[in-house]
Structures are given as structure tokens and as C-alpha cells.
Amino acid sequence: MSSSGRSKELAKLLSSGSDPFQSCEGYSTDVMLDELCGPTSDGDGSTSLADLDGIFKSAIETLQAHRDVISTKLVELDKQNRKFAAKFHESLREPEKLLHLITAEMDELEDRFTKVSSSAVVIGDRLAIIDKEKNRARDTDELLEAILLLNTPSTAPVKSTNKLYNTLKDPHRVHEAIVIVGKLRDFADELTSPATKVAVQEIHRLNQALESSLLQGFDDAQDQELRGVASAHDLGTMRENATSLVAHGCKDIVADRFVWNVMKEKLTKHAQFLRADSSPTEQDHADAPTCDECLQDLDSLVAKIRAICKSQFVVIQSVFSAAIAPSIREILVERLCHDPAFGLLSHLERLLGRDGMADKEYVAALRAAYEKCCGLVQAIGMLPLETPAETDRMQTFLTAQLQVLFGGHRQRYVQIEQDLLHQSLDQTLGLIKWPAIPSGKNKYKLKDQAARESTTTIKGGAAPPSTNPSAAHTLTSPGSTTAITSPREMTPVHAKPEPPNLFYQMLLPISMDDTIPRKFGQALKESTARCDVVLRNSELRVELMARLYALYCHAFGDEYLGKIANLSHELVQEPLLCLDSASNFFIVLKSLIGHVSLLDSQYKAVVAPYLAQTPTQHTICMEGKRKTMEKLEGLIAYGLQKTFQAVEKSLVALFTNGLDKGDFLGNKQVQTQSRACTQVVQYLATVFSHASAALDDAGGAANRTLFVSNLSATFKDTYIAHLQKFKFDADGACLLLTDLAMYRAAFRVCRHPAIDDNFDLLHAVANIYALPRESLVGYVSEGLQQALGKTTLHALIRRRWDYNVNGDKIPI
Secondary structure: HHHHHOOOHHHHHHHHHHHHOOOOOOHHHHHHHHHHHHOOOOOOOOOOHHHHHHHHHHHHHHHHHHHHHHHHHHHHHHHHHHHHHHHHHHHHHHHHHHHHHHHOOOOHHHHHHHHHHHHHHHHHHHHHHHHHHHHHHHHHHHHHOOOHHHHHOOOOOOOOOHHHHHHOOOOOOHHHHHHHHHHHHHHHHHOHHHHHHHHHHHHHHHHHHHHHHHHHHHHHHHHHHOOOOOOHHHHHHHHHHHHHHHHHOOOOHHHHHHHHHHHHHHHHHHHHHHHOOOOOOHHHHOOOOHHHHHHHHHHHHHHHHHHHHHHHHHHHHHHHOOHHHHHHHHHHHHHHHHHOOOOOHHHHHHOOOOOOOOOHHHHHHHHHHHHHHHHHHHHHOOOOOHHHHHHHHHHHHHHHHHHHHHHHHHHHHHHHHHHHHHHHHHHHHHHHOOOOOOOOOOOOOOOHHHHHHHHHHHHHHHOOOOOOOOOOOOOEEEOOEEEEEEEHHHHOOOOOOOOHHHHHHHHHHHHHHHHHHHHHHHHHHHHHHHHHHHHOOOOOHHHHHHHHHHHHHHHHHHHHHHHHHHHHHHHOOOOOOOOHHOOOOHHHHHHHHHHHHHHHHHHHHHHHOOOOOOOHHHHHHHHHHHHHHHHHHHHHHHHHHHHHHHHHHHHHHHHHHHOOOOOOOOOOOOOOOHHHHHHHHHHHHHHHHHHHHHHHHHHHHHHHHHHHHHHHHHHHHHHHHHHOOOOOOHHHHHHHHHHHHHHHHHOOOOOOHHHHHHHHHHHHHHHHOOOOOOHHHHHHHHOOOHOOOOOHHHHHHEEEEEOOOOHHHOOO
């Protein structure tokens, strides 16, 4: 049985290739394989591998033969397709040629249409020009005909169909007539023939008559509006007449007429009302009104101008076109401000130009007037306008008008304000009763005073810290109601026979008084406040601020604080030199330093906010303040130098009067300090207390440390020189070491290596007397000679009690 007979699906596949009209639908490869591999139709159910192999070979051969047939058919079909394609392409060549021909003809037609269109445009332009020339010729003909009719003597009656002429003669067509007159006027300006003289005169007459008619109609309608009885027809009349006049070139005329009508109706009647409202006495003195009267009149005028602008801005917006309304508003505002008879300028001159006006009154009046005008400008600038751009333009214009109004007065004010501040500062300085510079002999001799202190110490034991001889008095400043009471009022003191230090009594309350610095600061604050108002938005403000601060620095820093610093020098030099001089100086210095900080605080609080955006003026102020501070620092440094000298002299006096020559020989009470030590420690404690209070305020602990370390060097040199006056044994050396321990403790108000070095050296000197003679040789050679010098060291060694006994055995 053949393979195709065993498989219907295979037969179906083979038949589809042989018959081109038979489809291969329903063919399944899986079914074909099942049929070929399945049992035969005889039903024995057995199929060997050989049978299967034969079946597959037969099927494969059949399929190969079928493929060959199909390939042959495909080759034939390909040949046929190529043949048909060649014929098809051949048939397309003619239509393609025809298409190219049609395209070329279309391009040619497009070029022709373009040329025709261009020609049509040119023809249209020429026709428009011709039409325009035709209309111009017709208009010219009508104008010439109208001019000929106008050239006819006015006595002869004229009847014509000329529209221009009839319009000119029609009193109800004024707006059309003024347009025609404008054309005739331009045309008549070119007519130079004497034959047309009558026509030219008539044209000018008609022009004047029509302008006057329109202005009169405008005036009548505006009068109704100003009296508050205007109707929509009146506003329409104003708008139509204004539009015609502006188009005719009479913008300035109609603007001036509008503004003048407002001024005449509003301000002139307002001025008459003010004059009528004044009393007979005021009318008798009308030539010299008071400042208050002028300010009242200005208040009334400002309120009136504000009301005028509020109402008339609305009228301007409805009557005039948007193109010219801003300029009309500006003209109105300018006239209201600068009218010589009724505007703000006249009232300002009346207020600020009065004869015999004091500077202070002038500045007060100027400030009040400027504030009122600033309020007016701000109110006008806030009125609603058409656009934000118009609002900005109006605000800029108002600022310029304010500058014009007050420009001259501002220039004058700059110098007056400086004079006022200078006068105020001078008046403040005049309130101070400065003490007279002392002269003559010293009533407070240090030697006598130290002797009395020594006597007091012997009788009463340890005395309290020394203070100024006038400390028990209650001190008051001439400019202050605050009493300054010394702390020693609560401590019983021994009456002193010497007269009180009146110079210190007068200087101390002056330095401690806060009212004078406040007056200086208040004067600067008032001046800058006036300057901020009068010179607002002006470049002069920052310049004047810098000048005012310079005046303040000179008066407060140089004249006031500098004077206190100079007078404080008298406390630490002859003829006022006493044990309390250094303490008195530091008490005054503390108050002085407290006032110095006001230079900076006043600048930051009063001046700096106005100079934040002007670094140049800020630098000028800082430089002026720096120079003032340097002067004060120089005066304080000179006072400190004098103070060191005063302390040195006081120490010498205390050492001299507090020690006897035998105090360091045979003294068995080695645990007690000497009388001089008690006095010096009390003296130093008082000085350090006041110095610390003053110097800590100036720059913190650094200044105090520097002062104490320098004073320790002075103390060291003074004490070494003083020791060369005494003889020392072992007990006296112990007393000396005890004194030095007390002195070192007194100087421990601060710690510094220089202080320790100075007292280490003094202890080394004390050891010269405490050490036995055998140990002295090695001790002296260990650098003490280099620190003291050979001459000083020799002088100190000679003060040993045993120097004369075995002087040759103590080498130097």
C-alpha cells in the first residue's frame, strides 16, 4: 500500500500542489504522521520498522518530486511576471511624459499670475494716488472757492453751494467749522497776493471767533461743574470743545483756561474768605501776620488743594483724552503749588520770609510747613488714576514740585541747623561751673599728711583705707538734683585740720553728672530729627547728618570730656598733690570713661540709621569720632603718667614718715609688720580699688593688669631706694620679709609674671640681710648683681649690721 494511500492528509498535501485551484485548508501535519505511523487498514495491528522506513522513504520521494514540480512552476511564473512588469513600465512612460508637460505649463501659468498680481497692485496704488490727488484737487478747489467767497466784501450778500463756506457761516456747526478754518489757515499762510488780503483777514477773524466761541462754551460748562450743578450734557460739552481745541493746536490755551477757571473759582474765593474771616485787629496787622496765623492759613490751603485735586482729577479724566490728561493734571498741580498770588509758594514766602524771624522759629516753621506739604503730596499721589504708570508719573512729578518749593529754603536750613546745634551745645557747656585752675603753694604737703597718718595709725591701730579729704561732704552738680554722698559718711573719721580740696569737690560732681551728657545727646537727637523731616529724600540730609555729628563730637568729646580730662590732671600734680590724689583721679576717670562710650552709642542710635546707604559719610563720621577718641586717650594716658609720679611720691612720703632708722635693728616682734607697711597697704588697697573700677570699664582686666604691673615696677624701684637708708640685722630682715609678703598680697588684685618677678627680686634683696655671712658670697654671685647692678648691690650689702665688722669678707 502506498504512503499516499495510507494517509489522507498526505494525499491532500500532494493534490494541493498539483491543482492550483485546490486549497490546502484543513491540512494537519500531526494527523498525517499519525496516519503514516499507525496500523494499516487491514486491522492486523502490527507494523515493523522496515515497513515504517519504506513508508517514510516513499513519502519523502513523493514530496521531493512534488517540490521539483512546484519549483518548475515557480520559475515559469517568475518569467511571466518579469514579462508583464516590462510591459507595465513601458505603458507608464507616456503618462509620465504627459505629467511633466502639464507641470511645466502650470509653473508658467503661476509666473504669469504673479506678474498679473504685481501689475494689479501697482495699478491699485496708482489708482489710490490718483484718487487721493483727485480728492485733494477737489478739496483744494473747494478751499479756493471758499477763499474767493471769503474775499468778497462783507457788505455784499453771498449765496453759494460751497459746503465749506456754508459750514463756516453756520453757528451750529462750530466743531466742523474750526476744522475747516484750520485748513484754510494753513492754506492762507501760503497766499502772498494782495488780492486775497481780505480773505486772509477773514480767515484769521473766523479762527479767533471760533476759538473764542469754543472757549466760552468750555468756560460756561466748567462753571456749572465748579459750582456743583453740572449735568452730563455740560461734561459732554467740555469734552467736545476741549477735543476740538486740542485738535486745532490750542492745547496750551485750553489747559491754561481750565486751570485758571479752577484757581479763580476755588482759590481766589478761598483767599477772600480767609481775609473776611480775620478779625479787625488781625486786618490791622495784616502786613505782619504771626507764625501761628500763617500756619493756620497754610493748613486751610492744603486742605483746599487736596479737595481740588480729588475732584478735578476725576473731571480731567472724563473731559480730556488719555494722551493729554496727565499733562493737564501736572499743570493744575504746578499752578496750585507755584501760583505767586494764591498757591502754596505765596503762603510759604509769607510764612518763612518774615523780617526779624529767629533761626529757631524759622526752622520750626519750615519743619511744620514741610510736613504739611509732604502730607499733601502723599494724599495727591494716592488718588486713583487710569494706570499704575500714570500714578508713578504723578508721584515723581509731585516729588519734583516739593523740591522746587523748598529747594532754596533747604539750602538755607543746612547752615541754620548747624548754627542751632552749635548754639545749643554752647548753652549746655555754659551751664557748667568749671573749677578754677589751682595756683599757689601746696596746702596738702605729702610729708605732713603722711606724718599725721602715721600718728593716727599709732593711736588707733590699723586705720581704714585713705580717701579724699573732702569725702565726708555731700556733693551736688550745678546741673543735677542728684546728691553724691561719699561712702565714708557711714564711717567715723578723724577731723583733719587742713582745708577741704574744693577743686576736687567741684570737679567730681561735674564728672559724675549725667544730665549734661543727656543734654548734649538730646540736642543732637533734636537736630537729626528736624534734619530727617526737612531734608527727606534729599542728598543734603546725609551730608548734614555728618556735619551735625562732627559738631557733637567736638563739643561733647573735645570741649566737655577733654576739659574734664585736662582738669583731672591737676589732681595728681602740684599744688593739689596729696595722698588721695591717685584715688581722686581714678574716681573722676571712671565717670569720664562712662561718658566716652556715649560717642559711639549716640552715633549708632541717632545718626547711623540715616547713613546706612552712604558709606562715604559713614567713613567721615567714623574718622571724626576716631580723632576725638585719640585726643581723649592721649589726655588719659598723660593723666596716668602723672598718677604714677603721684603714687611714687606718696610711697616715698609714707615710707619716710612710717619708719624709724632703728626699726630693723633689735626688733624682736618679727611676726608683726612695720607701721609703714600698714599705711602703704591701706594706701595701695584704696588706689587699686578705684583704679580697677575705672580701668575695668575702659578695657577690661587687661588695662588693670597693665597698670598694676607697671606700678609694681615703680614700687620695686622706690622700695629698693628706700631700703638703702636703714641698717638690717637678722630680726630686721624677718620684719622686712613680713612686710614684703604684705606688699605682695596687696598687689595680688591681678596676676602677672612681671609682678611676681619684681617681688621675687625684692625678696632676694631681703635675703641679703637674712642669710648668714658665710652663705652670702654664693647667693650674691647667682645673678643678683646682674639684676641690681654692682653699685646698688654694694649699697644694699653695706646696710647689713655686720658689714663694718668683717666688710672685707663680704665680696661683691
